[in-house]
Amino acid sequence: MLKHVSKTFEVNGKSMPALESVDLEVAAGTFTALVGPSGCGKSTVLNMVAGLFAPSSGEVLYDGHVVTRLNHQVGYMTQKDTLLPWRTVRDNIALPLEMKRRDINQKDRGERVADMIELVGLKGFGEHFPAQLSGGMRKRVQLARMLVYRPETLLMDEPFAALDAQMRTVMHGELMRLTELQRATVIFVTHDLAEAITLADKVAVFTGRPGRIKLQRDIPIARPRDPFKVRFDDAVAGIQEELWDQLREELQ
Numbered sequence: 525m526l527k528h529v530s531k532t533f534e535v536n537g538k539s540m541p542a543l544e545s546v547d548l549e550v551a552a553g554t555f556t557a558l559v560g561p562s563g564c565g566k567s568t569v570l571n572m573v574a575g576l577f578a579p580s581s582g583e584v585l586y587d588g589h590v591v592t593r594l595n596h597q598v599g600y601m602t603q604k605d606t607l608l609p610w611r612t613v614r615d616n617i618a619l620p621l622e623m624k625r626r627d628i629n630q631k632d633r634g635e636r637v638a639d640m641i642e643l644v645g646l647k648g649f650g651e652h653f654p655a656q657l658s659g660g661m662r663k664r665v666q667l668a669r670m671l672v673y674r675p676e677t678l679l680m681d682e683p684f685a686a687l688d689a690q691m692r693t694v695m696h697g698e699l700m701r702l703t704e705l706q707r708a709t710v711i712f713v714t715h716d717l718a719e720a721i722t723l724a725d726k727v728a729v730f731t732g733r734p735g736r737i738k739l740q741r742d743i744p745i746a747r748p749r750d751p752f753k754v755r756f757d758d759a760v761a762g763i764q765e766e767l768w769d770q771l772r773e774e775l776q
């Protein structure tokens with residue numbers, strides 16, 4: 525939860541306000557999308573929830589406690605492809621377990637990784653290297669690497685921006701299936717309103733820099749959702765227009 529959070533960066537001796545008095549409540553097990561113009565501080569919100577840096581004022585709370593150091597309850601997936609090219613799919617997915625869960629023995633670790641490979645639809649590709657995979661498959665590996673550690677909360681920063689529209693829609697289905705299975709809480713940053721509405725229980729629209737939350741909108745579309753069909757849902761056009769009107773003002 526963010527309570528009156530502001531963040532100012534010092535760049536070359538100059539103060540650069542990035543966020544101003546942001547209040548955001550994210551209920552456990554829900555999916556929240558953050559949308560807003562470039563540079564309005566969306567990634568900064570994720571970085572503070574992850575404990576990478578502290579707010580300048582206000583509080584970032586996780587499970588009722590102020591986040592003061594690296595938050596190990598969260599998994600983080602960025603737009604950038606961060607797979608290690610010298611490691612196989614299997615060894616890339618195993619990485620967070622090797623680093624963070626030394627309590628899990630090698631046999632259980634191997635089983636968890638194998639289950640995860642199957643769950644994200646990459647059976648038979650465990651011994652492939654990232655360079656031998658398509659863009660969509662690499663995203664699946666990144667998704668598996670984040671989920672294998674079973675974090676309670678997933679922070680996702682435009683994770684599918686580099687994919688073509690069809691593959692992105694396929695990944696939306698996969699993400700919803702997997703997060704519902706693990707009952708994960710998700711905070712998802714995107715520029716794409718349609719993506720936000722397809723995935724989220726709640727969309728927060730930010731103003732331009734310094735970012736404030738302009739509007740929070742519940743998305744009352746029943747789950748499970750079929751990402752190929754959501755766009756034809758009667759409610760969606762109205763919600764999209766309402767949110768787009770708010771966002772457009774900030775882009776101008």
Ligand SMILES: Nc1ncnc2c1ncn2[C@@H]1O[C@H](COP(=O)(O)OP(=O)(O)OP(=O)(O)O)[C@@H](O)[C@H]1O
Nearest residue numbers: 533534535542561562563564565566567568569733
């Ligand atoms: N570590 C940092 N040091 C200095 N300035 C930073 C740092 N991180 C972010 N900023 C600044 O804070 C502002 C918000 O950046 P942020 O990356 O959070 O925006 P964003 O909404 O995620 O943008 P985009 O949609 O373009 O990714 C920007 O002006 C950026 O230059």
